[in-house]
Amino acid sequence: MVVEVNRYRAEHRLDQQVVHWFLSKAGNPNISMRLWTGDEISTPGSRPVGCLEFRSRRAFLELLRSPSMGLGECYRKGLLEVHGDFLAVANEITAALVRKQANRYYGPKFRSLLHAIKVNSKNKSHHNVHHHYDLGNDFYKLWLDERMVYTCAYFEDPTATLDEAQVAKLEHVCRKLNLQPGQTVIDAGCGWGALAMHMAEHHGVRVIAYNLSAEQIDYAREQAAAKQLGDRVTFLQEDYRDINTRCDAFASIGMLEHVGLANYGQLGALIMRCLRPGGIGLIHSIGRSHSAVADPWITKYIFPGGHMPSLSEMMRVFEPHRFSILDIENLRPHYARTCATWLENFEAEAGHITETYGEEFVRMWRLYLAGSSAGFQSGTLQLFQILFTPKGNNKVPWTRKYQYQPNKRFT
Amino acid sequence: MVVEVNRYRAEHRLDQQVVHWFLSKAGNPNISMRLWTGDEISTPGSRPVGCLEFRSRRAFLELLRSPSMGLGECYRKGLLEVHGDFLAVANEITAALVRKQANRYYGPKFRSLLHAIKVNSKNKSHHNVHHHYDLGNDFYKLWLDERMVYTCAYFEDPTATLDEAQVAKLEHVCRKLNLQPGQTVIDAGCGWGALAMHMAEHHGVRVIAYNLSAEQIDYAREQAAAKQLGDRVTFLQEDYRDINTRCDAFASIGMLEHVGLANYGQLGALIMRCLRPGGIGLIHSIGRSHSAVADPWITKYIFPGGHMPSLSEMMRVFEPHRFSILDIENLRPHYARTCATWLENFEAEAGHITETYGEEFVRMWRLYLAGSSAGFQSGTLQLFQILFTPKGNNKVPWTRKYQYQPNKRFT
Numbered sequence: 080m081v082v083e084v085n086r087y088r089a090e091h092r093l094d095q096q097v098v099h100w101f102l103s104k105a106g107n108p109n110i111s112m113r114l115w116t117g118d119e120i121s122t123p124g125s126r127p128v129g130c131l132e133f134r135s136r137r138a139f140l141e142l143l144r145s146p147s148m149g150l151g152e153c154y155r156k157g158l159l160e161v162h163g164d165f166l167a168v169a170n171e172i173t174a175a176l177v178r179k180q181a182n183r184y185y186g187p188k189f190r191s192l193l194h195a196i197k198v199n200s201k202n203k204s205h206h207n208v209h210h211h212y213d214l215g216n217d218f219y220k221l222w223l224d225e226r227m228v229y230t231c232a233y234f235e236d237p238t239a240t241l242d243e244a245q246v247a248k249l250e251h252v253c254r255k256l257n258l259q260p261g262q263t264v265i266d267a268g269c270g271w272g273a274l275a276m277h278m279a280e281h282h283g284v285r286v287i288a289y290n291l292s293a294e295q296i297d298y299a300r301e302q303a304a305a306k307q308l309g310d311r312v313t314f315l316q317e318d319y320r321d322i323n324t325r326c327d328a329f330a331s332i333g334m335l336e337h338v339g340l341a342n343y344g345q346l347g348a349l350i351m352r353c354l355r356p357g358g359i360g361l362i363h364s365i366g367r368s369h370s371a372v373a374d375p376w377i378t379k380y381i382f383p384g385g386h387m388p389s390l391s392e393m394m395r396v397f398e399p400h401r402f403s404i405l406d407i408e409n410l411r412p413h414y415a416r417t418c419a420t421w422l423e424n425f426e427a428e429a430g431h432i433t434e435t436y437g438e439e440f441v442r443m444w445r446l447y448l449a450g451s452s453a454g455f456q457s458g459t460l461q462l463f464q465i466l467f468t469p470k471g472n473n474k475v476p477w478t479r480k481y482q483y484q485p486n487k488r489f490t
Numbered sequence: 491m492v493v494e495v496n497r498y499r500a501e502h503r504l505d506q507q508v509v510h511w512f513l514s515k516a517g518n519p520n521i522s523m524r525l526w527t528g529d530e531i532s533t534p535g536s537r538p539v540g541c542l543e544f545r546s547r548r549a550f551l552e553l554l555r556s557p558s559m560g561l562g563e564c565y566r567k568g569l570l571e572v573h574g575d576f577l578a579v580a581n582e583i584t585a586a587l588v589r590k591q592a593n594r595y596y597g598p599k600f601r602s603l604l605h606a607i608k609v610n611s612k613n614k615s616h617h618n619v620h621h622h623y624d625l626g627n628d629f630y631k632l633w634l635d636e637r638m639v640y641t642c643a644y645f646e647d648p649t650a651t652l653d654e655a656q657v658a659k660l661e662h663v664c665r666k667l668n669l670q671p672g673q674t675v676i677d678a679g680c681g682w683g684a685l686a687m688h689m690a691e692h693h694g695v696r697v698i699a700y701n702l703s704a705e706q707i708d709y710a711r712e713q714a715a716a717k718q719l720g721d722r723v724t725f726l727q728e729d730y731r732d733i734n735t736r737c738d739a740f741a742s743i744g745m746l747e748h749v750g751l752a753n754y755g756q757l758g759a760l761i762m763r764c765l766r767p768g769g770i771g772l773i774h775s776i777g778r779s780h781s782a783v784a785d786p787w788i789t790k791y792i793f794p795g796g797h798m799p800s801l802s803e804m805m806r807v808f809e810p811h812r813f814s815i816l817d818i819e820n821l822r823p824h825y826a827r828t829c830a831t832w833l834e835n836f837e838a839e840a841g842h843i844t845e846t847y848g849e850e851f852v853r854m855w856r857l858y859l860a861g862s863s864a865g866f867q868s869g870t871l872q873l874f875q876i877l878f879t880p881k882g883n884n885k886v887p888w889t890r891k892y893q894y895q896p897n898k899r900f901t
Contacts, residue, residue, distance in 0.1 A: 177882045184810040237888055351593075368812040368881055390815055391805035398800055399595040401779040403869055407818035412884065458814055458882045470779055471588045471869045477648055479819065483894045 106179030108171040129163025151376030173453035187371035199339040207384040212292035222424035227271035230333035231414040249277040258282040262327035268334025272299025279311040335364035343395040351400040366463045406466040414462045418452035517590030519582040540574025562787030584864035598782035610750040618795040623703035633835035638682035641744035642825040660688040669693040673738035679745025683710025690722040746775035754806040762811040777874045817877040825873045829863035
């Protein structure tokens, strides 16, 4: 009996020491860790914003074995619980990791290069898109803005609502593209069609919009018909590789993440074929400050086939065709806020969503939304808007002031 | 005698055919070519903006053998003459070449990679800088603006004068850096000190400015003393690799072109060491829309050791250290106009310059200034301003509107 107690105490001390070591390896985030024994441990002198509770030693060992995958898996299965403000905890953990991380360059870059072997074929792209975007329009309606825009918003004013910020984003894109009435625009990866409809309604252009998601395209068509924009916006359920229309402007908001490194050259060639010599294009995509492969848990459960490129990787779309890069803007803080707002909306509906999709689904999506917001907040993720034009085009605005003209209201 | 005449006629026809072939290979620019025989040949149906006159068959053969080097060499030696507006002819030739050129990617990229082997050592950098920037302040005074700014101007209004546009550029840089009174700024490659003095005078910051050119540093120190800015601006005749001050803002305008690909990692590491975590940096540099080595004639006579990087190459400064790129602006058309204005000023003083530096020097500089303007006009050259901050810095302006606030006057 005495032996048992001693053994228990020894294990106990060992567990505590391992947790301390783990916290220090993670950059000493201001959180505490509660063990299956009831012990709560935090970095001495820290003021924890929340607590990670491990329901068993096994959960903790899984986290040690593979921090990113382990965290996702344990939280998904309920072996790990988060107490306190979920987003605050996610922000603390991510910021501490960023502070702690050495700037390893060649290792992650090499793994990212290897990743380029994985080609997203048309079939695979269809599967990947279906996995995420065909979860049901009703699900996304619960927590997106009224126009169903599922990409980074643009909070012109930090106090703007999500609805206002999404319209401002659509308008920011249109202004950058310097749209003129009568032009033809390609929208590659159009989501639920908000940008295409905004362009047609407020800028008098004709839009041909592509998307692989059946549910999104159906919704977009209904909306366009209801707004009597059917003659100016065409929604096609086709792969971006099938785009073959000539256009004056090319916009792609939040698609590059799904294209995969191996297909960047093909995407550039396609834009080169479609965009008129005096045309202008904008690619809006999540990116990184260095080359690295996507988080394995996110790739497994949320975005199969996804890759967040560094700017040097993104240039593989443009440089082989000598596109002139006109302007790159980083909207990183805006995406942190966008994801945080989505998470708030999501939590408000978590009860309903659990009824339809189950507890595990809600936990996965909570982790994904909070993790994304924390990624942008900490700088592990960036959001780039890249404006470009074919080589030799001199019909470009003289300065960027035109992007900052007082905004018309689109409410 | 008859044989001689026939041989002459046959040669004559052959020369003409070769000129036609050459014009077509060059993308049929709207220029004519006058031969040593007096024949003038142009593309049928074209309206020549000017004429290239070959004084001998040998000059023409040299051009055929090596178009870029041959053109420079023949013009330098007076074996080739340009009739009509020099810049218009340069623009025509360059634009035609850009239209004609296939978008070869891997060949030029590979040659550019090889170029990275050439390391600009401190000695070599000193030699290179001395070659170009120590030609005499009096020479540069003849054709630069009143502040002696030898980099791309920013014509906020297309009708602005060069003086106005250079002040606007200085101010554009300061606004992007979001300077606050009392901050410390490093200016790496400060030329004649205009930016450093503008920052100290109008933004209340302390500037430490580096440059290898003895003549430029002497001039800058005199100016600072005359403006009573000596206590706020320090000019050091040192290599950028010797910079070791901590700073809130890091600016480098027109230096990266001289750094050489092999040293980009070192430059990034240096900025990482110097820039405070909440700091902000701006690199302003000539670039390209694709990777390629510099023109051999320009490298030989004008800028030894120079390299104009593509954006993917520039990222080698930033990505190893995970700097977050906040904003990239391309000022290509502004540099075309800047160089054109310098050329105008230069031509107005060509007589004086010939007296001091000789005919060959004037021809070389005319070709360099006109060629640069044509390079920017046609898109073979680009001008990037890259704004960046250390990873994880969230104290960045929320939008770019702050860059477009009504300008104070600095005249």
